Amino acid sequence: MVRNLLDCNRVAHLGLFITGIRLLHGRRVFGDATAGLAHDLLTTFYRDHEMFYKYQQNYVLHLHIHYAEIYQNHGSLCNINTFSQEDIMGAVSKCKHGSRYWGDQLAFYLNIDFALKNSQQYEESAYSIFGSEGVFDETTLPVELIQVISSVHTSLCHCHDLNQCIKFYRRFRNKKQIVYHSLAYTKRQSSVSYFVKYNSLFGIIITFMSCDDKQYAIIKRHAVKKKFSDYFVSSPYHSLLSKPIDTFFFVLEKQSLQFDVVDVYSSLDMCIVIEEDDCFIVSPLSIYHEHD
Ligand SMILES: [Zn+2]
Ligand SMILES: [Zn+2]
Known part of the structure; x- marks a missing residue:
């Protein structure tokens, strides 16, 4: 493990980043305090970054202090990652017809999706497409x-x-x-x-x-x-x-x-x-x- 290769302080500093991201990634582990705690970890990571990595303080590093705010406004990172976005863009481009009224079509297909999802719970499990x-x-x-x-x-x-x-x-x-x-x-x-x-x-x-x-x-x-x-x-x-x-x-x-x-x-x-x-x-x- 890394702790055998790097010194303790450096690993702990990296731990600030990993734990901060883990907090923002999934469920609200500490309820309403989750974002604040993650913010403390990530800002400390940002503050001391130069002690461990010389001349590597770039714009992306700065963005870490805004993650908690994004989390407060838009929810966990697992729900706003690019994969889900790409998924929905792919689905939209596959289902669209013609060159106009894409908004209406999008709403139409999403409604079908929701209806199918909601009806699933009434199905007999033996007939379900799932196991x-x-x-x-x-x-x-x-x-x-x-x-x-x-x-x-x-x-x-x-x-x-x-x-x-x-x-x-x-x-x-x-x-x-x-x-x-x-x-x-x-x-x-x-x-x-x-x-x-x-x-x-x-x-x-x-x-x-x-x-x-x-x-x-x-x-x-x-x-x-x-x-x-x-x-x-x-x-x-x-x-x-x-x-x-x-x-x-x-x-x-x-x-x-x-x-x-x-x-x-x-x-x-x-x-x-x-x-x-x-x-x-x-x-x-x-x-x-x-x-x-
Ligand atoms: Zn900023
Ligand atoms: Zn028995």
């Missing part, structure tokens, strides 16, 4: 769970036939059509698609299962090792940085000692994971409709 929600892609009991599965079963169900009762699945699709992978899903190749945040805990989804008409994820929990901001204790930016950076980045133990059985419909946030020698650094995705 139906729930666990799918059946598999067998993962080796890791042989020891614990009977105690998991007794905690969930009173029947006596575990083999008939519990079924295992590789994947799960939630109400928003987001597909979660478990470790048992091998077609993911090298991508880490099975690491999630649930409540305030983190872990690897070993498998999905159904039991007694309910669906669960069995998650191998990785405990929080220390605060991410602890890497920057010696930096002058620590007090400013610690609160926001600790909501986006987490340092976890590599050893796991515990399995949790979690309702699949409770909130599972996918995480980006970086493996270090002595820990995992994870960051939950802040928004799903674009890459983070």
Whole structure:
């Protein structure tokens, strides 16, 4: 990781920028205080830029002090990025006819779009063009769970036939059509698609299962090792940085000692994971409709 290559203050200074942008990018993590906090981080980044980078203070750097205002006026950066704009421009140019009344046509097609979107919730899921929600892609009991599965079963169900009762699945699709992978899903190749945040805990989804008409994820929990901001204790930016950076980045133990059985419909946030020698650094995705 960069902290091994650069000195602590320089990394912390860069952290001001990254955390500031993360704050403005997704949900209002700190409510109405979000923009103000991001502004403090970005203006401090701007103020001290010259201490770390000589002769590189250009106009784009100056614009950082206006980001919070743009956020206040127009919303999160994820909603005003160029990809969505290009998307809609493409859609408009494809649907237009003739050379006049483009405004009316645009409104016409947008109305059709909204109508289709609204009607979708009345559709039977079996007829939906989307896949139906729930666990799918059946598999067998993962080796890791042989020891614990009977105690998991007794905690969930009173029947006596575990083999008939519990079924295992590789994947799960939630109400928003987001597909979660478990470790048992091998077609993911090298991508880490099975690491999630649930409540305030983190872990690897070993498998999905159904039991007694309910669906669960069995998650191998990785405990929080220390605060991410602890890497920057010696930096002058620590007090400013610690609160926001600790909501986006987490340092976890590599050893796991515990399995949790979690309702699949409770909130599972996918995480980006970086493996270090002595820990995992994870960051939950802040928004799903674009890459983070
Ligand atoms: Zn200006
Ligand atoms: Zn049972």
